[in-house]
Amino acid sequence: xxxxxxxxxxxxxxxxxxxxxRCNYSYxxxxxxxxxxxxxxxxxxLLLKYFSGDTLVQGIKGFEAEFKRSQSSFNxxxxxxxxxxxxxxxxAVGARxxxxxxxxxxxxxxxxx
Amino acid sequence: xxxxxxxxxxxxxxxxxxxxLRCSPMKGHSHVYWYRQLPEEGLKxxxxxxxxxxxxxxxxxxxxxSAEFPKEGPSILRIQQVVRGDSAAYFCASxxxxxxxxxxxxxxxxxGTRLTVV
Numbered sequence: 001x002x003x004x005x006x007x008x009x010x011x012x013x014x015x016x017x018x019x020x021x022r023c024n025y026s027y028x029x030x031x032x033x034x035x036x037x038x039x040x041x042x043x044x045x046l047l048l049k050y051f052s053g054d055t056l057v058q059g060i061k062g063f064e065a066e067f068k069r070s071q072s073s074f075n076x077x078x079x080x081x082x083x084x085x086x087x088x089x090x091x092a093v094g095a096r097x098x099x100x101x102x103x104x105x106x107x108x109x110x111x112x113x
Numbered sequence: 114x115x116x117x118x119x120x121x122x123x124x125x126x127x128x129x130x131x132x133x134l135r136c137s138p139m140k141g142h143s144h145v146y147w148y149r150q151l152p153e154e155g156l157k158x159x160x161x162x163x164x165x166x167x168x169x170x171x172x173x174x175x176x177x178x179s180a181e182f183p184k185e186g187p188s189i190l191r192i193q194q195v196v197r198g199d200s201a202a203y204f205c206a207s208x209x210x211x212x213x214x215x216x217x218x219x220x221x222x223x224x225g226t227r228l229t230v231v
Contacts, residue, residue: 004155036222043117044204044222090155099146099169099208103155 002027002093006104013081014112021076021107023091033074034092034101035065044090050074061085086111117142117207117223118187125229126195134190134226138207145188146220147180150202162188195230202227 005024013019025031032051036044048059055067065076074091088108092101118137126132138145143164148156149172159172162182173180177195182188192199208220 006155041224043119043224044206046219092156099144099161100158100172101156103148103150103157105153105155 002031002095002102004091004093004102004104006089006091006107008107009105010108010110012110012112015083016080019076019078019081019085019109021089021091021109023074023076023104024072025074025091025093026072027093027095029095032094032096033065033067034094035059035063035074035076036090036092036103037061037087038090038106039084039087047076047089081109081111083111083113085109117205117221119203119205119223119226121226122224123227123229125231127231128196129194132192132195132199132228132230134192134203134205134228135187136190136205136207136223137187138205139209139221142207142209142221144208144210145182146206146208147188147190148204148206150204150225152201156204159190192228195228197230200228200230 003026007022034049035047037047038044047063048057050057050067057065063078065074067074088106090106091104094101120135145162147159149159150156160180161169165184177193179191202225204225206220206222
């Protein structure tokens with residue numbers, strides 16, 4: 001069975017500082033990995049996804065994530081956060097040609113001035 | 114082009130009442146997925162529907178829950194005789210085709226409906 005763990009429930013970061021959100025997964029086959037963001041009052045938006053190839057994936061809004069198979073991790077990073085990055089972030093794992101995703105519990109990011 | 118629209122955004126029901134959650138997919142999308150997020154947990158898949166067909170309801174509780182996606186109108190998730198444990202956020206997503214949720218085609222999520230059972 002596939003599962004996703006986001007160890008940090010809540011992270012507070014200063015504007016302009018770097019951000020890293022952790023994601024660990026458990027999956028029997030080659031996983032397809034995703035990061036979604038939910039800003040207040042909005043739906044989930046896809047930030048980036050990893051299927052194969054280069055293990056460093058670039059996404060929208062200046063985010064990137066690195067797939068590390070040996071650590072079963074897919075951590076999300078941003079070099080310099082903006083106040084608008086305050087949101088809830090979800091990591092998810094899926095399978096090839098499947099329509100179901102397994103989500104982590106989410107990490108809430110607060111940005112202080 | 115409006116995104117996935119869910120209504121209501123917030124719904125309060127007393128124990129034993131019925132809850133009806135609506136989801137209008139993006140224009141041109143004929144595939145709808147419902148997910149539930151219980152407090153402190155990640156989103157969990159409930160059901161996958163195409164127009165007039167339930168494709169996979171493996172994540173739906175066996176009793177009290179039902180879903181439909183009629184030929185005309187929004188997809189409806191219905192919960193009969195609600196209990197406190199049904200309190201959660203319910204998310205709907207839609208995609209233009211199947212091939213995987215985000216694998217070959219991105220799925221778009223709505224804002225969710227937050228159901229509170231008192």
